[in-house]
Structure formats: structure tokens, C-alpha cells
Amino acid sequence: MMNPRIEAAFNEQIKFEMESAHLYYQLAGWCAPQGFEGMSRWLLLQKDEELGHAHRFFTHIAARGGLPKIAALAEPKAEIKSALELFREVYRHELLITNRIDVLLDLAHKENDLAGAEFLQWFVREQVEEEEQASRIVLKLERIGPSGAGLVMLDAELGKRGKAA
Numbered sequence: 734m735m736n737p738r739i740e741a742a743f744n745e746q747i748k749f750e751m752e753s754a755h756l757y758y759q760l761a762g763w764c765a766p767q768g769f770e771g772m773s774r775w776l777l778l779q780k781d782e783e784l785g786h787a788h789r790f791f792t793h794i795a796a797r798g799g800l801p802k803i804a805a806l807a808e809p810k811a812e813i814k815s816a817l818e819l820f821r822e823v824y825r826h827e828l829l830i831t832n833r834i835d836v837l838l839d840l841a842h843k844e845n846d847l848a849g850a851e852f853l854q855w856f857v858r859e860q861v862e863e864e865e866q867a868s869r870i871v872l873k874l875e876r877i878g879p880s881g882a883g884l885v886m887l888d889a890e891l892g893k894r895g896k897a898a
């Protein structure tokens with residue numbers, strides 16, 4: 734039997750994770766016509782990861798006898814002016830998600846939901862990685878500035894994501 738407050742909060746997190754996927758899908762759509770195929774690939778893989786995160790919550794809720802719920806999603810931001818603005822948006826979004834995970838963990842402890850707290854540990858670690866990845870890309874883009882050659886090189890680097898070395 735799942736604690737109803739935890740069930741509701743975890744269901745809300747399914748929506749947050751799917752909104753992450755929605756946002757990254759949209760941002761990938763901005764990259765491709767700009768010639769940033771590598772960034773587009775990076776974002777599409779991130780979109781798939783986010784759907785995986787949503788599914789983790791889905792299976793956890795269902796395994797505990799709860800009802801996973803799929804909510805309507807907010808329309809993601811599509812008006813972007815630069816790759817730097819785009820990855821700042823990604824980083825800002827990941828900070829929001831980290832905050833959400835912290836709130837969920839706090840709730841699990843308050844509700845004495847040990848299974849829920851244990852389940853969330855994976856996300857605590859994952860968010861360290863998510864923030865690191867996004868912040869490093871922002872840092873590189875800030876260093877590169879508007880240089881065309883630097884952007885082409887970074888785009889190529891990001892396009893290697895998910896490919897064997």
C-alpha cells in the first residue's frame with residue numbers, strides 16, 4: 734500500500750520528467766536547422782533519458798499498488814537566440830529538477846517512507862551528473878563566445894554522445 738501523499742508527489746514528478754523530455758525535444762528541434770546536429774543529437778538522447786526517468790517513477794508507483802498518472806504537459810520554450818541561451822535553459826531546468834528531487838526526499842523522510850527514500854537515492858546521484866553536464870557545456874559556450882570555429886568544434890564533441898569511442 735502506497736502512502737497517498739507520496740503517490741501524488743511521485744505522480745507529479747512523472748509530469749516534471751516528461752516536461753524535461755518535452756523541453757529537450759523542442760530544443761533539439763531548434764538546433765538541427767541551425768546546423769548544430771551534434772547538439773541536436775545530445776538533446777535527443779537527453780530526451781530519451783528523461784522519458785526513462787519518468788518511467789522509473791511510473792514502475793515504482795505501480796509496483797507499490799499505486800496508480801501511475803500521465804498528465805497534460807506545458808508547452809516548452811521554443812524561442813531561442815543562441816546555443817548559449819539554450820544550454821543555460823537546460824542548466825536552469827536541471828536545477829529545478831534537483832530541487833524537486835530534494836523536496837520529494839524530504840517528504841519521503843517526513844512520511845517515514847523508507848522504500849520511497851531508497852528509490853530516490855538514484856535520482857540524487859543522477860542529478861549531480863545532470864547538473865555537471867549542463868553546467869560544463871554552458872561554461873564552454875561562455876568561453877567560446879560567438880566564435881564560429883569554437884561552436885563547430887563543441888557541436889562535434891556533443892555529437893559523439895552515445896557513440897562508442
Ligand code: OFO
Nearest residue numbers: 753783786830863
Ligand atoms: Fe530527469 O533529470 Fe534531467 O530533468
